[in-house]
Structures are given as structure tokens and as C-alpha cells.
Amino acid sequence: MPKILIVGAGQSGLQLGLSLLENDGYEVTLMSARTPDEIRAGRVMSTQCMFHLALEHEREHGLNFWEAETVKVEGLGVSIAAPDSSRALDWVGKLDNYAQSVDQRVKMAGWLEKFEERGGKLIIHGVTTSDLNSLAGMYDLVVVAAGKGELVQLFDRIPELSPYTQPQRALSLAYVHGLKPRPEHPDFSAVRFNIIPGVGELFIIPAYTLSGNCEILFFEGIPGGPLDVFTDNPDPQEHLDRILSLMRQYLPWEYDRATEVELTDSRATLAGGYTPVVRNAVGELPSGHAVLGMADVVVANDPITGQGSNNASKCAASYLDSILANGDKPFDRQWMKGAFDKYWEYAQHVTIWTNAMLQPPPPHVLEIIGTAAAKPAVARRFANGFQDPSDFQHWFLDPDKAAAYLASV
Numbered sequence: 345m346p347k348i349l350i351v352g353a354g355q356s357g358l359q360l361g362l363s364l365l366e367n368d369g370y371e372v373t374l375m376s377a378r379t380p381d382e383i384r385a386g387r388v389m390s391t392q393c394m395f396h397l398a399l400e401h402e403r404e405h406g407l408n409f410w411e412a413e414t415v416k417v418e419g420l421g422v423s424i425a426a427p428d429s430s431r432a433l434d435w436v437g438k439l440d441n442y443a444q445s446v447d448q449r450v451k452m453a454g455w456l457e458k459f460e461e462r463g464g465k466l467i468i469h470g471v472t473t474s475d476l477n478s479l480a481g482m483y484d485l486v487v488v489a490a491g492k493g494e495l496v497q498l499f500d501r502i503p504e505l506s507p508y509t510q511p512q513r514a515l516s517l518a519y520v521h522g523l524k525p526r527p528e529h530p531d532f533s534a535v536r537f538n539i540i541p542g543v544g545e546l547f548i549i550p551a552y553t554l555s556g557n558c559e560i561l562f563f564e565g566i567p568g569g570p571l572d573v574f575t576d577n578p579d580p581q582e583h584l585d586r587i588l589s590l591m592r593q594y595l596p597w598e599y600d601r602a603t604e605v606e607l608t609d610s611r612a613t614l615a616g617g618y619t620p621v622v623r624n625a626v627g628e629l630p631s632g633h634a635v636l637g638m639a640d641v642v643v644a645n646d647p648i649t650g651q652g653s654n655n656a657s658k659c660a661a662s663y664l665d666s667i668l669a670n671g672d673k674p675f676d677r678q679w680m681k682g683a684f685d686k687y688w689e690y691a692q693h694v695t696i697w698t699n700a701m702l703q704p705p706p707p708h709v710l711e712i713i714g715t716a717a718a719k720p721a722v723a724r725r726f727a728n729g730f731q732d733p734s735d736f737q738h739w740f741l742d743p744d745k746a747a748a749y750l751a752s753v
């Protein structure tokens with residue numbers, strides 16, 4: 345019976361572990377730095393909006409425990425702020441199937457408890473490279489799913505696939521209750537992508553947290569610009585006050601909805617940033633054992649396109665298929681490389697699109713965004729691209745293909 349060790353209890357590690365346990369014949373051990381209660385009592389980690397194809401993986405493995413309570417995200421809206429803070433453009437595209445965002449504190453804590461119920465072996469331990477070095481020989485396969493933690497150093501950065509060497513956005517967010525309904529479409533919820541040219545973006549994301557449904561106010565600020573003002577780690581209320589004051593200045597139509605908001609809890613704020621990167625998926629331990637990197641460990645994109653949890657879910661699903669297809673054969677370096685290459689066939693499209701979205705929009709993208717205001721089909725295609733970004737290569741990323749598409753709608 346293959347013995348598999350997964351390090352890291354996030355979206356990818358837990359989804360893989362829980363889905364493996366549905367198949368007889370695997371002994372699965374998961375190492376988590378924190379207990380479920382510590383995760384619930386900790387700080388928010390993400391905005392984690394997940395689109396239909398990723399949610400389908402959770403449903404397939406009976407992991408969508410919060411689906412009924414969680415607000416359904418049925419559209420994706422775009423607004424652009426003019427220099428005088430008026431709204432130069434505004435539209436919403438309907439999603440063919442709804443998206444949802446379950447606070448990772450809720451989801452990962454619940455999934456960890458489920459992991460033990462399904463017969464997995466859980467070890468609460470923050471793993472070091474030297475731990476892995478001595479543990480690896482006891483398992484047939486070691487998967488490192490530790491997100492952006494220090495263990496990424498086991499995996500070499502691939503420079504030709506990693507165009508950035510510094511963070512491209514300063515991230516800052518707050519989970520809130522009390523946001524007033526969106527007047528443009530009070531009948532359904534949508535993620536809103538507010539662009540402030542030259543300054544950054546504000547995303548507003550309906551979500552489910554420890555205290556029920558809420559909304560997340562999430563700024564992506566261009567480094568050194570006016571939104572990059574959270575490095576002093578303000579206390580939670582000051583953090584929210586700063587977000588609100590920036591909303592009032594740059595996006596008054598969103599601020600008007602936010603005059604009565606309050607934090608969902610005392611750990612509901614986050615600030616930071618990281619450099620997008622693609623790494624070699626096979627890591628080498630000093631003992632000579634190879635380990636397989638998973639999800640953010642090997643492909644970490646900026647959250648500007650909200651794809652990291654979606655990628656993590658798709659990576660877990662893809663690795664599950666590769667593990668099952670391998671049967672009792674050895675999980676050697678060649679198998680590891682093949683498993684990653686299969687995932688990368690998809691993930692490359694997310695990476696190319698996300699890296700492009702970090703740059704000022706080229707003329708053909710501005711034309712697409714402008715046309716979407718008049719043509720719902722364009723808005724709809726853009727919105728639905730978030731569930732499968734491989735579509736963007738066919739119409740969004742290339743000026744000639746964009747022109748041909750716009751001429752056809």
C-alpha cells in the first residue's frame with residue numbers, strides 16, 4: 345500500500361489528502377503547522393473566491409460542506425475610476441455558474457477534522473527541511489503543499505517562467521459586515537473589480553466567514569503608490585479605517601455602500617505581498633530523496649485574478665489523477681515531472697494571463713473592457729474566463745485575436 349506524506353494543510357494539501365482517502369489502498373499522513381482550533385482563531389489568509397470548475401472538484405469529493413450557507417457569486421463586475429474619482433466605466437458580466445468564497449479559516453479547520461474522520465493520519469508539526477530529510481525515506485511519495493512558506497526553498501525558481509523579481513502589488517484587505525446592497529444589481533451578488541489607473545485595484549468579494557456571510561474589501565496597490573500604506577501593520581480598526589478612507593478618496597461609489605461597515609472579527613485584516621514565481625516541481629533533499637511541490641509552492645501568482653485557490657484545487661485534482669494512474673509503480677522523479685507537466689498544461693495559461701493583468705492594460709484590452717459595457721456577450725466571456733483562464737489565449741491576450749473577436753460579436 346503506497347504511503348504518502350503531504351506537508352501543508354491548505355487548499356491543495358487537504359483536498360489531495362481527503363480525495364486520496366476516498367480510494368482504498370493509500371496510507372495518507374498530513375503534517376499541519378496548526379490545529380483546527382488554531383486555524384479558526386487565527387488571522388484571515390486570503391479572499392479565496394473559487395469559480396465553478398474548482399468548486400466542482402470539491403463537490404466531487406464531498407467537501408462542499410458550506411455550499412448551502414455561502415452567498416452565491418453570480419457575476420463579475422468591472423469599474424474604472426476617472427482622475428476626478430467619478431466612475432468612467434461600469435458593467436457586470438453574468439457567470440454561467442456561481443462562484444463562492446469560504447473563509448479558509450472555516451474551510452481548512454473543517455477539512456482537517458474531516459481528514460481524521462476519513463482515516464488520515466494527522467501530525468501537528470511545523471516541518472523543517474531537516475525533518476523532511478529524515479522523514480522522506482519512510483514514504484513512497486512526499487508532496488510539499490506548504491504554500492509560500494520557507495519550504496519553497498527546496499524548489500528552484502525557473503527564471504524564464506518568472507518575469508518578476510519583486511512583488512507587483514501591496515495587498516491589504518478587511519472582512520466586513522454591514523456593506524449596503526449594491527444598487528446597480530441588488531438582485532444578485534458579484535465580485536467587483538474596481539480599477540484605479542496608475543494606483544491599483546479594489547476588489548469587493550462576497551464571502552462566508554466564521555460569523556456568516558460578509559464582504560471582503562481587498563486593495564491591490566501598486567508598490568510605492570497611495571494604496572501601499574499598510575507596512576506598519578496597523579491594528580485591525582485602524583487598518584479598516586485606512587481602507588475606508590482610500591475608498592472614499594478613489595472610489596466614492598463603493599464608499600457610499602461602506603459607511604456602516606464593521607470588521608467581522610478581530611483577526612479579519614491582512615496586509616502583505618509576494619513575488620509571482622514558477623518553480624521546478626521536483627525538490628531535492630540533502631539525503632538524495634526527491635519531493636514533489638504542489639500548488640503555490642511551485643506556481644504562485646499574484647491574487648489580482650483570484651486564481652491561487654482555484655489553481656490549488658485544480659492542482660490537487662490533477663495530482664490525484666496522476667497518483668491513481670501510477671498504481672503501485674514507484675513515484676520517482678520522472679513520475680513527479682510528468683505529474684507537474686500535466687498540471688502545467690493548464691496552469692501556464694493562468695500564469696500568463698495573471699502576469700499580463702499586473703501590467704497597465706494595452707490598447708486592445710481597454711477596447712475589450714470598453715466594448716463589454718455595451719455588449720453583454722463580451723462581459724460574459726470575460727467573467728467566465730475566471731473559471732477557466734485558458735480561454736483568454738483565444739481572444740484576450742493577443743491584439744489580432746481580440747480585434748477578430750470584437751468584430752464577430
Ligand SMILES: Cc1cc2nc3c(=O)[nH]c(=O)nc-3n(C[C@H](O)[C@H](O)[C@H](O)COP(=O)(O)OP(=O)(O)OC[C@H]3O[C@@H](n4cnc5c(N)ncnc54)[C@H](O)[C@@H]3O)c2cc1C
Binds near residue numbers: 390489517641650
Ligand atoms: C490576499 C490574498 C487574496 C487571495 N485571493 C484569492 C482569491 O480570491 N481566489 C483564489 O483562488 N486565490 C486567492 N488567493 C490565493 C490563495 O489563497 C492561495 O493561492 C491558495 O491558498 C494556495 O493554496 P496552497 O494549498 O498552495 O497553500 P496554502 O493554502 O497557503 O496552504 C499552505 C499550508 O501549509 C502550511 N505550512 C506552511 N509551511 C509549513 C511547514 N513548514 N510545515 C507545516 N505546514 C506548513 C500553512 O500553514 C498552510 O496551512 C489569495 C491570496 C492572498 C494572499
